[in-house]
Amino acid sequence: MPETNRIEYKRELSEGLEKEVVAFLNYREGGIIYIGIDKEGKTVGVQDADGDQLKIKDRLKNNIRPSALGLFDIVSEERDGKEILKIIVASGSEKPYHLKKYGMSEKGCFIRLGSAAEPMSQKLIEELFASRTRNSIGKIKSHRQDLQFEQLHIYYQEKQKPLNKQFRKNLELTTTAGDLNYAAYLLADDNNVSVKVAKYKGETRVDLMESNEYGYCSLVKATKSVLDKMNLENRTITQITHKERKEHRLWNAIALREAIINAFVHNDYTREIAPKFEIFNDRIEITSAGSLPDGLSKSEFFEGFSIPRNKELMRIYKDLDLVEQLGSGIPRILEYYETNSFNFSENFLRMVLPSAEAVQSDTPQVTPQVTPQVTPQVTPQVTPQVTPQVTPQVTPQVASTGPFKRF
Template sequence: MSMNPDRIDEALLPEDDRAIKFLPRYRGLKVIGPIVCGFLNTSGGSLICGANSREAIMGLENVHSLVHDVEQGLANGISPGALVSVQAHEVGTKNVLIIEVPAGKDLPYAFENVIYILDNYEIKKADIEIIRDMVLRKQTEPERWERRFSSIDIQKDLDIHEINSTVDAVVERARLTFRDRNSTIRILEDLGLCRYGRLTNGGDVIFGANPAIRHPQIRVRAACFTKSKGDDSYIDMKSFEGPLVPILEEVFHFIQRNTPTISTFEKGSLIRRDEKLYPIAAIREGLVNAFVHRDYSNFSGGITIEIYPDHLKIENAGRFPEGVTADNLLSGHISILRNPDIAHVLYLRGLMEMLGRGSVMIKKACEERGLPAPTWSEEEHSVTLTFFAREITPEVTPEVTPEVEKLLGVLRGEISRRDLQDILGLKDNEHFRKAYLLPALHENMIEMTLPDKPKSSRQKYRLTKKGKALIEGFHV
């Protein structure tokens, strides 16, 4: 069956239409605002302007200019502030505006001082009894961890460079207007991370110079192992701590550094295409989700990255939010945010775009690369996303980088690292390690003669059965 190019598919929207509203044309904030407010006060939803249904796409003119207007209008009209994603999308030859709204955490929400709800698929004003119930529930529910006040000294312990970087990124994307860019307190208040002159835990995690002093659970541990089972020998290991966004970037680069680059030639082309083993966009989305959805209140928790030759794990403390399962993650759902304040800052910075659709994008990116579908699993205190490398079968020759191919071509018997470099004519130790040695170990093409002593001066390397089989394939 051919795909209808003028149909909104699950990559943009979940298949469940119960929390989706369609507007055939853009009708202004007076119509959009109450719908968004109603979604916030119930279980979230999606609003599509420029369509009557998934199949009936009318399209909008100048849709990209509408994004800024809608973002600003909702930011000014919705109270208290909330994370709402506004994006323009192409559907076939037409453009639509998609507004994604997660379930709100700070009920009741109002648009222009009026509280709306979604009742039996219709948006309506909340009556006094519903408003009273919302207020009473808010008073009895415990304050979430990110909203509690931090013990940070707001005058001494902030990373001012990171605050300025955030302001620059937000202003560039025109997603928020700051009252006073020269006032740190005002900036933090505008971002929803400061009240009464005190920084919240969420603000500490994002902008504290060293938040791990107060919150040791924010540390990230990452390791790259030589084998997939029964061996804890590693070739790279690091612990990360600091403000959230720089740590997110450092962990991403750790993964990129420790996953091999695959070189392929497209059919009928002499041009080589180099790609990382796992889709870059999928890895970044998986990391962002781990930082946003983790349970920061679990002081023994954290984020753990484990890289093996045939799979990669991203594990974060916490469990799936209520109503979320491993199955509906793969089909798409409206995001239920555990830490909406932290998520809001990442969204404003352009690091988080697909509310509720990240898991669908991850799955699709892996499928397009020819990789097995990723999996999400839940344990008692953690959630794990696992990526799988392409399976190697006797009928399929594994793809390796030119550097690894050269290394395998000269490795006969057991040879030391220094001798290998001399044979290959390489003087740069770090380049040899990252481009030749680590990828070959990671792909289980070579192995150490002393795996229990990876840094021994007597260490040598030899081909594995997999490496020997590949060499035989090279010389067929």
């Protein structure tokens, strides 16, 4: 496969990597950089994949502004029997991204044109900066600064990634002025964010059966609680045929998990609205605030192009293995559900996943009629008692008249 507007090959880890990443961050579709493949598409491999991954993360963290954390993934793959590295770069929402060394200048800002990273004009730099998204959870100062993060510490410790004293800065939980931001507020042990899971008896919102609330805690904890609740609701259906026993669930477990995670990670929290989860007798509806990010079309959305709305959350969910890699969620859902399962409005995105059968089954449980087992009367066969042969004591001239039977 040749290089394209979204694919860049590099034979080895070189000095020009940051330039290519900046170009994809500024490009509306993002892109993928392969390390270990030459310009002709021939696989040459990398010698130290683990070491190169650490170098790449460090370079992209320190050499690009605004921060690209949460906007790229690095995965190791095998191709033609050799190990290569794949860097997945999402389109950023704080354009123009630039090389820290040169600032927002033509030497520091690049954009993808065709199969090359080209310098931006000063005019384009100024236009992008003027329209930059400023109202994000990373830039909004939290109205509370007395936040605690014990739950977050526990989750990182479980993944053997203990947080150090600088974790607030490292995880971008502070504003440029050093105050805790709204992302920190969402991830703190105590907040005022309510996450609801409702269950209705029928196919409308008229008859509420059950209402659960999982908020007022770290958003990670709320996410895990909703995942556990939905896993319980996603019961297994068993069908027994004359040939085999078939089992499937009300909803595909992989797609349902991805839909829940996407709702949490991409929700527009600047509106102070949390995602909502509703279970009806024929479907699940998952509603998140905010429609498509600016610059992303529906077709690009379904193809897996990613513009993370909350890069701070994306980075932490990735650290905790709640998210696998950028842009993988929607394609996973579409493996099992149609594009019409997604409903876009000006202010919301709603995913509607139909159930395989009625969530509340009205079929009465049938107790099978028990036919009593009839044991036929059996006339026992009488086995004659066998008296062991006894060698009689010889008494002179005495005939044996006892009840012995010769066999």
